[in-house]
Amino acid sequence: MAEFEDFMKLDIxxxxxxxxxxxxKANDPAYKLxxxxxxxIGKKKSSAQITDLYKIEDLLEKQVLAVVNFPQKQIADFMSxxxxxxxxGQEGVVLIEPEQRVKLGSRLG
Known part of the structure; x- marks a missing residue:
């Protein structure tokens, strides 16, 4: 079993x-975000395999949750x-997003 301290190591x-x-250039259909x-924290980049349920125009301005303290990962010619x-979900990956607008950089926990 994971301990609460293990969860707190993640900066979400x-x-x-x-x-x-x-x-x-991604092996599987994906977007650069x-x-x-x-x-x-500032501005960061990510690769996300969310093309089944989301169109690019639907993603702009969307608030989402992300782990910001994992090591960077090179995916093709892009640094995530x-x-x-x-x-x-049954039809693809569903993004986790706050139910209401919150301050950018707000931490889960």
Whole structure:
């Protein structure tokens, strides 16, 4: 079993998607995302396999949760800096987002 301290090691924050593009060089269909986490964390990039349920124009300005303290990961020619969180639904990955608008960079926990 995981301990509460293990969970607290994850830095999960709210970011806003400010740019999204098709990621043609990814092995599986994905988007390149640019997110704004506010002053403390700033702007970060992520690759996300969410093309089944989301169109690029639907992603802009959407607030989502992401782990911001994992090591960066090179995916093809793109450096993914954060892990955007989602759950696997029947038709694809569903992003985890706050029910109401909150301050960018707000921490889960």
């Amino acid at each position: 924050r709210v970011g806003k998607i400010i740019r999204a593009e098709n990621f043609d 640019w997110l704004d986490f506010g002053e403390e 800096e954060v892990l955007v969180l989602g759950v696997y």
